[in-house]
Structure formats: structure tokens, C-alpha cells
Amino acid sequence: MPTYPNAISPDRTEREAALSEAATAALRAPSIFNTQPWQWRITAGAAELRVDRSRQLPIVDPEGRLATISCGIALHHLVTALAAEGWQAEVSRIPDPAEPDFLARVTLAGRASSPDLAAVRHYESTLIRHTDRRPFGKTAVPRETVEAVRDAVEAHGAHLHVIRPDQLVELILAAGQAAEVEAADPAYREELETWTHRPAAAGDGVPAETAVADVPRRVRVRDFALDNAPKLEAGDDDDSGTVYTVLFTNGDNRRAWLESGEAMSAALLTAVEHGVSASPMSDLTEVAGTQQALRRILSGIGEPMLVIRLGISDPVTAVPGTPRRSPDEVIERVGEQ
Numbered sequence: 001m002p003t004y005p006n007a008i009s010p011d012r013t014e015r016e017a018a019l020s021e022a023a024t025a026a027l028r029a030p031s032i033f034n035t036q037p038w039q040w041r042i043t044a045g046a047a048e049l050r051v052d053r054s055r056q057l058p059i060v061d062p063e064g065r066l067a068t069i070s071c072g073i074a075l076h077h078l079v080t081a082l083a084a085e086g087w088q089a090e091v092s093r094i095p096d097p098a099e100p101d102f103l104a105r106v107t108l109a110g111r112a113s114s115p116d117l118a119a120v121r122h123y124e125s126t127l128i129r130h131t132d133r134r135p136f137g138k139t140a141v142p143r144e145t146v147e148a149v150r151d152a153v154e155a156h157g158a159h160l161h162v163i164r165p166d167q168l169v170e171l172i173l174a175a176g177q178a179a180e181v182e183a184a185d186p187a188y189r190e191e192l193e194t195w196t197h198r199p200a201a202a203g204d205g206v207p208a209e210t211a212v213a214d215v216p217r218r219v220r221v222r223d224f225a226l227d228n229a230p231k232l233e234a235g236d237d238d239d240s241g242t243v244y245t246v247l248f249t250n251g252d253n254r255r256a257w258l259e260s261g262e263a264m265s266a267a268l269l270t271a272v273e274h275g276v277s278a279s280p281m282s283d284l285t286e287v288a289g290t291q292q293a294l295r296r297i298l299s300g301i302g303e304p305m306l307v308i309r310l311g312i313s314d315p316v317t318a319v320p321g322t323p324r325r326s327p328d329e330v331i332e333r334v335g336e337q
């Protein structure tokens with residue numbers, strides 16, 4: 001049996017490599033304005049996730065709720081990538097209350113005897129998932145898909161409310177109001193302008209190639225182009241088969257935000273596996289009045305995190321991908337602690 005007095009053991013190297021690779025895979029996670037507000041610290045035994053406050057949006061997200069949800073998505077992407085490689089992970093959420101930005105510590109508990117096929121499917125979905133802002137088509141989203149998405153959310157301790165036909169008018173009014181309130185705020189316009197006009201080297205932000213014109217549709221979505229020219233054709237669809245859902249939680253604290261991000265990741269990947277496109281709408285929870293409208297839609301049973309639009313999109317034209325930061329900027333390797 002070899003010993004490794006002052007050397008790095010193969011087991012340690014393998015674990016560190018597995019965690020680093022999974023953190024790299026987690027770069028694909030979607031985030032608010034594609035800010036990618038996370039920082040990973042890899043030790044030999046753990047991956048530590050912290051929210052990067054310098055990437056929090058002061059106007060859209062003053063409390064850091066959407067940044068924390070985005071980190072929860074990255075956390076789920078990391079655990080998914082580990083499981084797809086056969087690693088069983090243990091997650092400790094908000095491990096040190098004295099350090100509120102420290103959101104999770106992931107440790108490796110061991111290896112499974114066979115690959116987790118559900119995780120492999122989820123991992124493959126992370127490679128092809130994109131936010132699709134075009135209006136979706138007339139084809140109704142199958143009920144089994146909506147149920148599978150809801151089950152995925154519930155498995156992570158969050159909840160999904162499917163907007164009923166009698167609630168659609170309230171949603172339409174709220175989405176219109178959110179769009180108008182935000183577009184009338186010069187500070188919002190400046191923040192949006194910053195994150196839609198990033199230098200290529202930044203590897204972040206929302207490019208014009210993924211923005212669509214503010215065309216007539218059932219429920220308005222955030223206009224990422226405002227006065228600029230969007231580059232993605234909106235197409236002829238009008239969202240008539242679209243299902244609108246509200247992701248909500250029991251609590252409204254850091255842990256609830258983090259877990260709702262994990263739930264949102266599972267929801268988006270499940271939708272991909274069912275051939276359904278998804279696009280988040282958080283503007284409704286960024287404006288106090290429309291956040292209140294969503295609470296009314298939920299009859300006060302929970303705290304709305306955001307709306308997720310599900311639909312069948314044009315199968316011919318693919319939505320282009322968005323840039324990502326380089327692993328070196330996001331992942332710090334510190335070795336044995």
C-alpha cells in the first residue's frame with residue numbers, strides 16, 4: 001500500500017478534479033441578465049459557492065434575491081454534473097450564518113455503483129438549453145410535461161402554480177405594468193443598457209442576438225432591446241399554446257431563494273427533456289405592485305420568486321447561445337485546507 005507523506009494522494013487529485021470539472025460545467029447555468037454572479041472555491045474535499053456581490057444588479061435586484069436564485073441554479077448544475085459522473089454529493093446550504101454570502105458547501109460522499117441516468121439526461125440538457133424569448137406556438141404544452149416540471153420543482157422544496165384561465169387577465173395586466181414601470185425608470189434603462197452592451201471579452205450579458213422585438217403577444221415579456229434593434233426574429237407565433245407558471249416558496253429568505261434556484265434549474269432541464277422551451281420572467285417580482293399581484297394569484301399561500309413561461313417553439317430556427325465567463329475568473333482552486 002503506497003503512502004504519500006508530503007505528496008498529493010491520487011484520491012485527493014481525483015476529487016479535486018471532479019469538483020473543478022463540475023464547477024466548469026456549472027458555468028452554463030442561466031442567470032439574471034447573464035451576470036453569472038457566483039464564485040467557486042475548490043478545496044480537495046469540497047466546492048464552496050459564494051454569491052459575487054460585485055455582480056448583483058442594484059436596480060433590478062437590490063436585495064440579491066435574483067442573484068441568489070441564479071447561484072442556486074449553478075449549484076444544481078454542479079450537483080447534476082457530479083451525479084452524471086457517478087459522484088454522490090452532499091450539500092450543506094448556508095453553512096456559516098456568520099458569512100451570509102457563503103451559500104453552499106458541496107462535499108463528495110462517494111461513488112455510485114452505476115451512473116445516475118436521470119442526472120446524465122439532465123447534464124445533457126444543460127448543453128442544449130437556452131432561454132427562448134420568442135412567442136411560443138399554438139400547440140398546447142402536454143399536461144404530463146407540466147406535471148413533470150411541477151414534480152421537479154417540488155423535489156427541491158419549492159412549488160409551481162400553473163396560471164388558470166381565469167387568472168390570465170391579472171397576469172397580462174401585471175406583465176404590462178412591470179414592463180411600463182421599469183422602462184420608465186432611467187436607472188433601470190441604464191442597467192439594462194450596461195448588461196446588453198458588454199465587451200466580447202467579458203463573457204457575460206445578454207446579446208442582441210437573443211433579444212426579440214416587443215411584438216403583440218398574450219403576455220408581455222421583458223424587452224431586452226428597448227431603443228436598440230433586437231436581432232432574433234420574433235416569428236409569427238403569439239403564445240396561444242403557452243403555459244404560464246409561478247415558481248414560489250414557503251419562505252422569503254436566503255435559503256428559500258437558493259433552493260428555488262435549484263428547483264428552477266430542475267424545472268428548466270425537465271422542460272428540455274420534454275421538448276418544451278422555457279423562459280423566465282422575473283420582471284413581475286422586481287416591481288412591488290406586480291409582485292403583490294402574483295401574491296394575489298397565489299391566494300397568499302407562498303412567496304412568488306418568478307414566472308416561467310413554457311411552450312413549443314419554432315423547431316427550425318435555433319436560439320443562439322449566450323457567452324460565459326472563463327473558468328479561471330469564477331473558480332479558485334485552493335487545495336487541501
Ligand SMILES: Cc1cc2nc3c(=O)[nH]c(=O)nc-3n(C[C@H](O)[C@H](O)[C@H](O)COP(=O)(O)O)c2cc1C
Pocket residue numbers: 028029030031032033034066067069070073129130131132133205206221222279280281282283306321322
Ligand atoms: C433569476 C433569473 C431571472 C431571469 N429573468 C428573465 C426575464 O425577466 N426575462 C428574460 O427574458 N429572461 C430572464 N432570465 C433569463 C436570462 O436572461 C438568461 O438565463 C441569460 O441571459 C443566459 O442565457 P441562457 O439562459 O440562454 O443561457 C432570467 C434568468 C434567471 C436565472
